[in-house]
Amino acid sequence: MPDRHYHHHHYHSRDRDRYAHSAGQPGPGPNFHRLRRDTKRGVIAGVCSGFSNYFGWNVKWVRVLSVLITIFFFPLPAIAYLAVALLIKTEELHAIVIDEETERFWRTFSTRPKATFSDLKHRFRALDTRIADLESTVTSDEYGLNKAFRDLERGV
Numbered sequence: 161m162p163d164r165h166y167h168h169h170h171y172h173s174r175d176r177d178r179y180a181h182s183a184g185q186p187g188p189g190p191n192f193h194r195l196r197r198d199t200k201r202g203v204i205a206g207v208c209s210g211f212s213n214y215f216g217w218n219v220k221w222v223r224v225l226s227v228l229i230t231i232f233f234f235p236l237p238a239i240a241y242l243a244v245a246l247l248i249k250t251e252e253l254h255a256i257v258i259d260e261e262t263e264r265f266w267r268t269f270s271t272r273p274k275a276t277f278s279d280l281k282h283r284f285r286a287l288d289t290r291i292a293d294l295e296s297t298v299t300s301d302e303y304g305l306n307k308a309f310r311d312l313e314r315g316v
Contacts, residue, residue: 203223
């Protein structure tokens with residue numbers, strides 16, 4: 161059988177253990193990762209804890225930064241805080257339990273869509289490589305011969 165040549169974005173079959181066979185796990189469901197106020201962990205209205213949840217930051221540092229910004233640029237940050245407290249919905253999804261990989265996926269999807277797109281593009285390329293390898297195996301003469309021998313042994 162002639163040697164297969166891939167386009168520049170495909171991976172060769174000898175790279176399958178490193179890349180193609182570790183990709184393609186089922187993806188997460190609908191995006192629940194939204195900017196919301198977290199009133200359960202919040203001090204005043206849950207705005208700082210909501211931002212810390214959304215971006216994956218430490219809530220203590222978000223609060224310290226918001227206090228410093230309010231001190232140096234008063235009254236604009238205080239007005240912005242009140243506006244955000246009025247406009248952003250409260251956290252309603254505490255009952256949903258998700259795994260760490262799903263949480264990471266939706267956080268990067270919301271904050272860095274280009275990185276998420278790149279990750280998904282590589283996963284689909286890996287799946288394409290795996291399917292191409294499977295097609296070449298199933299359509300090869302050797303596969304047909306092995307199947308014929310198995311059928312003969314079973315008496316079919």
